[in-house]
Amino acid sequence: MEQHKKGSVSDETFDDFLAEQGLLQSCEDHAIKEMFAEQIAVEMKEHGLTKSTMAKRMHTSRRQLDRLFDPAIQSVTLDTLRKAANAVGRSLRIELI
Template identity: 70%
Template sequence: MARKRKGSVSEETFDEFLAEQGILGAVEDHAVKELIAEQLAAAMEQQGLTKVEMAARMRTSRRQLDRLFDPSIPSVTLDTLRRAANAVGRSLRIELV
């Protein structure tokens, strides 16, 4: 008769696991961008702004705005983030933790 093995619980944190895999930085970048995109989308919805109107306020194209909302595209400048925040009446705050 086969005996069941109990699984062991690792003491390793998820961040440590991601670091070992060499992807911690990329995962954090993706999460931060997704969080900012969600906050911008919520502010736009609250104000009843369409993407076309938001792009006009930012003085950019709708296509560029779509890049801002796509978390798989990591290259977003601070200037773009600042203009997006200003377009919805918010300010951009960046801090080191």
């Protein structure tokens, strides 16, 4: 009777894999921006704000606001994030972990 070898389990995490591929930082950046955009969208909904109203509160264009919600666009500034948070009555907090 033929015995099957059991596969070994690697101690490598998915983060380790992404780091080895040089993708960890960009994946983390993408995820952070997605989470922020989701939080802003929830706040906008709770306050009954349209994108046009939100853009006016931020003193920007609707097109610029759309850039905030697109996780593929990495060039959103800290100032834009702060304006978005303030526009829904929140503040922006950044911390080192």
